[in-house]
Amino acid sequence: MSKLFVDASLQKKLASGVQLLDKHDISTQTPTNQLVFLYSPKSAFLGTAYLSEQNKGVGWFLSPKKLKLDVAYFRALFEQARQKRRAYENDSQTTAYRLFNQDGDNFGGMTIDRYGDYALFSWYNAFVYENRQTIIEAFQLVFPELIGAYEKIRFKGLDYESAHLYGQKAPDTFTILENGVAYSVFLNDGLMTGIFLDQHEVRGSLVDGLATGKRLLNMFSYTAAFSVAAAMGGATETTSVDLAKRSRELSKAHFMANDLPLENHHFVVMDVFDYFKYAKKKGLRFEVIVLDPPSFARNKKRTFSVAKDYHKLISQALELLTENGVLIASTNAANVSKAQFKKQLEKGFGEVKHTYLDFKTLPADFASNKADAQSQYLKVFTVKVEQ
Incomplete structure (x- = not known):
């Protein structure tokens, strides 16, 4: 040592x-x-x-103690983590959530998610990866009911990103539940799974009726999970915009999993700033707009950084928002504090009158280290705009 x-x-x-x-x-x-x-x-x-x-x-x-990273050590960590999440475990309406979250559960460099009957391990560095057999052995003692597991490699140096770890193999795609809504997911196709589990409380607000009877625009939509939640909560129409070509088929899979007709739900493969121009030209308006960009993005036309450019999204979205409309402004940028993020929002709103209705950070299953702001990376403001 x-x-x-x-x-x-x-x-x-x-x-x-x-x-x-x-x-x-x-x-x-x-x-x-x-x-x-x-x-x-x-x-x-x-x-x-x-x-x-x-x-x-x-x-x-x-x-602060001298540790030995053996099965007993990891078993104790997993037992503590499981106890914290009993409410999720006992919720029949939600079958996918985080089981273990880095320093929030006192071991950084590793996360474990539950997707129905399967576990998904993410390794963030080589040291944790090298100890994964001990970790898996301990995990199986605490979660024997999970029938199989997969891994994601989130550090450089290996020649693969995703693999089956143990137990039964999952179907190529299958459905999980969250707030009673079905989502189509996949565990062994690159680093993505079809849904970002840390947003389940925000999606829950849409399921509970935030967009009932309204038209919703979902920017940087990925697989349109916000749109599906809104549709299940009574939204009359949704439009999901993402530059990735695959987003359309993945988005439709979520709608089909809930037997939702697609007539009033639109999937647009386009750069979001180009879509803002298109929608403005066509006179399209929405009562709810969701803005959930990556922390940093680059395409052939432009680069985007939450820290510097989020205000541009706000100002562009305002031109498409109806009077008394609602903006859901989200970021997962760990390097941008809540105060810095709100400053970007205020810059985008300018003189437009607005009211903050709600603020959400990570849900309880994504346990965070309260002493470290970077551990609490998710920041989501819901804002009513009275223009």
Whole structure:
């Protein structure tokens, strides 16, 4: 076991509850992909961490105690995580949700989702991946009823993105339930699954009637999950816009899973800014508009960054929104705080009168580390616009 002496700034950071280690915290000479014991500049033991580079950070602090990452350790983590989510487990109307969420469940670098009878593991760095057999053995002891599992590789260095892990293989596509709505999902086709589970409370508000009797525009729609939720909640018409060609067939699959007729539901493969121009030219108007862009996107025409460009989406959407219409403004950009995001919204609204109706962050199954704002990455404002 390696010993690592860290400076006072990291000691203070760990004492505050932050678990993610970034490149400024650790010397570049430190060996990676290993468990380490951390010590203060005065040689006081601080706890156990592991070092392994990933998309965000270079490792994770695990505990103020000396740990052995064996089956018993992971089993205890999974038992605690399962207990937190009993309400989801007992909800017959929702069969897909997060079972384990990184530092929110005290082990960063790994997430586990439930999709019906199957588990989906996501590995975010090489160290966790190398320990996956121990992790899987512990998981099966705590969740023996799940009949099979898949994995997603979310770090660079391997020659595959998705694979079957153990147990029965899932059908190529199958349906799960969320808030009583069926969604068509897939577990072994690249990194995507057909739905982003962290938005289930926002979709729940649409199922509960936020768009009843209204026309909804869903921008950056992916598989149109917001549109399906709105349709099931009584929306009279939906339009889903995404640049990805595959989005149309995946979106229709969700509607078909709920036996929803497609006559009043439209699927447009187009850049969203081009669609804004098209819709304005055609005089199209909507009572509800959903804006849920990726944190950063680039195509042949332009680049988009939530931190710099979200206000452009707001100002463009206002031109298509009816009087007293509702905007659902969402981002999953961990590097953009709630205050920074709201500043982008305000810049987009300008002088237009508006009222904030609701704010949502991650649902309870996506347990987050309250000490670290980056852990609570999702920010969704629902805004009534009185123009």
